[in-house]
Amino acid sequence: MWKFGVVSVSKLARSRRFSTAIPGPCIVHKRGADILHDPWFNKDTGFPLTERDRLGLRGLLPPRVISFEQQYDRFMNSYRSLEKNTQGQPEKVVSLAKWRILNRLHDRNEILYYRALIDNIKEFAPIIYTPTVGLVCQNYSGLFRRPRGMYFSAKDKGEMMSMIYNWPAHEVDMIVLTDGSRILGLGDLGVQGIGIPIGKLDVYVAAAGINPQRILPVMLDVGTNNQKLLEDRLYLGLRQPRLEGEEYLSIVDEFMEAVHARWPKAIVQFEDFQMKWAFETLERYKKRFCMFNDDIQGTAGVALAGLLGTVRSQGRPLSDFVNQKIVVVGAGSAGLGVLKMAIEAVARISGCSEIAAKSQFFLIDKNGLVTTERKNLDPAAAAFAKNPRDIDGLTEGASIIEVVKKVKPHVLLGLSGVGGIFNKEVLKAMKESVSTKPAIFAMSNPTLNAECTAIDAFNHVGEHIVFASGSPFENVDFGDGKVGHVNQANNMYLFPGIGLGTLLSGAHLITDGMLQAAAERLASYMAEEDVLKGILYPSVNSIRDVTAEVGAAVLRAAVEEDLAEGHGEVGARELAHMSKEKTVEYVRHNMWYPVYAPLVHER
Ligand SMILES: NC(=O)C1=CN([C@@H]2O[C@H](COP(=O)(O)OP(=O)(O)OC[C@H]3O[C@@H](n4cnc5c(N)ncnc54)[C@H](O)[C@@H]3O)[C@@H](O)[C@H]2O)C=CC1
Ligand SMILES: CC(=O)C(=O)O
Ligand SMILES: [Mg+2]
Numbered sequence: 001m002w003k004f005g006v007v008s009v010s011k012l013a014r015s016r017r018f019s020t021a022i023p024g025p026c027i028v029h030k031r032g033a034d035i036l037h038d039p040w041f042n043k044d045t046g047f048p049l050t051e052r053d054r055l056g057l058r059g060l061l062p063p064r065v066i067s068f069e070q071q072y073d074r075f076m077n078s079y080r081s082l083e084k085n086t087q088g089q090p091e092k093v094v095s096l097a098k099w100r101i102l103n104r105l106h107d108r109n110e111i112l113y114y115r116a117l118i119d120n121i122k123e124f125a126p127i128i129y130t131p132t133v134g135l136v137c138q139n140y141s142g143l144f145r146r147p148r149g150m151y152f153s154a155k156d157k158g159e160m161m162s163m164i165y166n167w168p169a170h171e172v173d174m175i176v177l178t179d180g181s182r183i184l185g186l187g188d189l190g191v192q193g194i195g196i197p198i199g200k201l202d203v204y205v206a207a208a209g210i211n212p213q214r215i216l217p218v219m220l221d222v223g224t225n226n227q228k229l230l231e232d233r234l235y236l237g238l239r240q241p242r243l244e245g246e247e248y249l250s251i252v253d254e255f256m257e258a259v260h261a262r263w264p265k266a267i268v269q270f271e272d273f274q275m276k277w278a279f280e281t282l283e284r285y286k287k288r289f290c291m292f293n294d295d296i297q298g299t300a301g302v303a304l305a306g307l308l309g310t311v312r313s314q315g316r317p318l319s320d321f322v323n324q325k326i327v328v329v330g331a332g333s334a335g336l337g338v339l340k341m342a343i344e345a346v347a348r349i350s351g352c353s354e355i356a357a358k359s360q361f362f363l364i365d366k367n368g369l370v371t372t373e374r375k376n377l378d379p380a381a382a383a384f385a386k387n388p389r390d391i392d393g394l395t396e397g398a399s400i401i402e403v404v405k406k407v408k409p410h411v412l413l414g415l416s417g418v419g420g421i422f423n424k425e426v427l428k429a430m431k432e433s434v435s436t437k438p439a440i441f442a443m444s445n446p447t448l449n450a451e452c453t454a455i456d457a458f459n460h461v462g463e464h465i466v467f468a469s470g471s472p473f474e475n476v477d478f479g480d481g482k483v484g485h486v487n488q489a490n491n492m493y494l495f496p497g498i499g500l501g502t503l504l505s506g507a508h509l510i511t512d513g514m515l516q517a518a519a520e521r522l523a524s525y526m527a528e529e530d531v532l533k534g535i536l537y538p539s540v541n542s543i544r545d546v547t548a549e550v551g552a553a554v555l556r557a558a559v560e561e562d563l564a565e566g567h568g569e570v571g572a573r574e575l576a577h578m579s580k581e582k583t584v585e586y587v588r589h590n591m592w593y594p595v596y597a598p599l600v601h602e603r
Pocket of ligand 1: 182183184185186274275299302330331332333334335364366367415443444445446470471489490
């Protein structure tokens with residue numbers, strides 16, 4: 001395994017684009033061409049001559065040694081040329097071309113790839129993550145060139161305990177797992193959903209500095225109910241309907257046991273599971289394994305930070321959160337997670353009961369306003385259903401426009417997966433909001449599934465609004481130098497810190513207290529003057545800094561709950577004695593940073 005010295009965290013490394021500090025050596029068990037074909041070790045033309053001699057590479061590369069800086073510039077020049085050459089072509093074609101050039105580098109040379117990603121995260125995140133990752137998943141079987149991560153299928157039942165040892169790395173810290181059943185707002189994409197764990201883990205490396213040799217994207221292929229995929233000759237997954245009930249759970253159980261047996265400290269992030277399994281697996285595993293569900297819990301924290309930000313943006317104290325009327329459209333894993341966490345926050349802030357705290361929240365799903373009169377009310381949504389007595393003038397199943405007109409909410413938040421449902425009529429109705437700064441959160445991904453665009457929100461509601469979307473939109477230019485700020489309300493601001501903070505704490509569980517600490521730290525991250533301008537979240541360019549703060553908050557919460565067992569050479573006692581500032585520095589210090597380490601061959 002690679003062991004890097006202090007390079008990744010020294011002030012020197014952070015303040016210079018290319019650090020001159022020398023990293024510790026990295027042991028490699030291969031020689032010659034095998035190294036060139038291994039993206040973990042390959043340096044392309046960057047191998048120094050002495051290393052070429054030591055590793056049997058002489059003659060396998062052109063003679064000139066190219067520095068890392070030159071390789072980096074060469075890659076960025078190719079990327080810029082591609083941008084120029086694809087100008088005017090359809091957006092999908094351009095996005096996929098950009099993804100391909102990045103993916104090729106990922107497959108060839110991980111250090112260079114992650115350096116390019118970290119240095120250009122704002123520009124590259126929309127390619128390796130939402131929205132382009134959605135397009136990649138939709139076209140995965142056609143785009144497939146080489147595997148990445150692990151694939152466990154229903155056909156592997158009984159084999160997983162041994163299969164897990166097929167993974168070449170001895171240590172794994174972070175796993176992102178999906179069953180492909182609800183990929184972004186794109187529905188069931190079966191095995192093609194593997195693109196999501198890959199993209200999320202790239203964000204882990206870029207934002208949290210998790211060592212890429214210690215990550216593992218996993219696809220649990222239990223079939224698909226997507227008829228188009230089942231009929232597609234090139235589809236790479238199991239061509240059978242999804243397993244259900246106990247059969248399904250037994251597959252997930254077996255996988256979790258296998259992971260735990262090989263890497264008892266690995267953290268498993270559940271991602272993009274359809275709602276019923278998202279909730280069920282969270283309940284089933286959260287007290288047994290170190291895991292969380294990003295769509296339920298990560299999203300909830302990011303949304304809560306944004307909701308608290310909207311209160312601050314109105315120039316009001318946080319205690320006013322209890323008076324904010326909030327309409328949530330989408331009663332799935334994400335929407336219900338947000339409601340639960342927001343209601344708990346209202347109860348905490350006001351000291352009232354959670355039942356009383358619910359009065360300001362309205363939940364709408366595909367059948368309209370959710371009330372206790374709903375036939376076959378989903379048990380997961382029941383806790384948030386309105387009693388018809390409390391919603392004067394509104395009835396079961398009322399439409400979004402009816403609810404908005406009647407309630408005049410401070411916030412309209414979408415997690416429905418349905419593009420454009422905050423249409424002109426709905427947005428115009430938000431003009432009557434009782435808030436001085438009405439907030440529109442169009443959080444569904446990818447871009448085409450957003451409930452509205454930024455331009456439509458500012459045009460139809462007004463320039464004074466607060467706007468956030470799950471996938472990035474450009475800021476809106478009002479002319480005369482005035483700009484409507486677009487926030488990206490995406491769980492990418494939290495999950496890397498949740499993972500890293502948990503890892504460094506050595507906790508074997510992720511508790512509500514740790515998740516709450518993460519959300520609170522994000523909520524307080526922005527300065528008052530920015531929040532008053534409607535800027536609720538930091539720039540994606542600051543994602544390592546945000547993650548260090550969030551990670552430290554999670555770690556400290558684990559210490560407070562007496563769950564921290566320590567990590568590496570830093571024990572529980574030492575963690576408990578770290579000040580807040582020292583904890584942030586400690587977290588920062590443990591972020592991996594991509595530099596070429598000298599390779600040392602060992603048999
Ligand atoms: N910005 C972010 O960080 C995150 C965004 N999301 C996005 O949220 C969306 C939903 O995710 P999940 O909750 O997991 O999905 P889900 O499938 O569990 O839930 C979707 C919900 O939307 C409702 N819905 C469908 N059509 C509707 C309509 N026309 N009007 C009102 N409600 C409607 C459904 O009844 C259901 O309650 C996806 O697009 C996903 O990409 C999810 C997690 C994080
Ligand atoms: C961002 C994310 O997790 C989702 O859209 O599902
Ligand atoms: Mg997700």
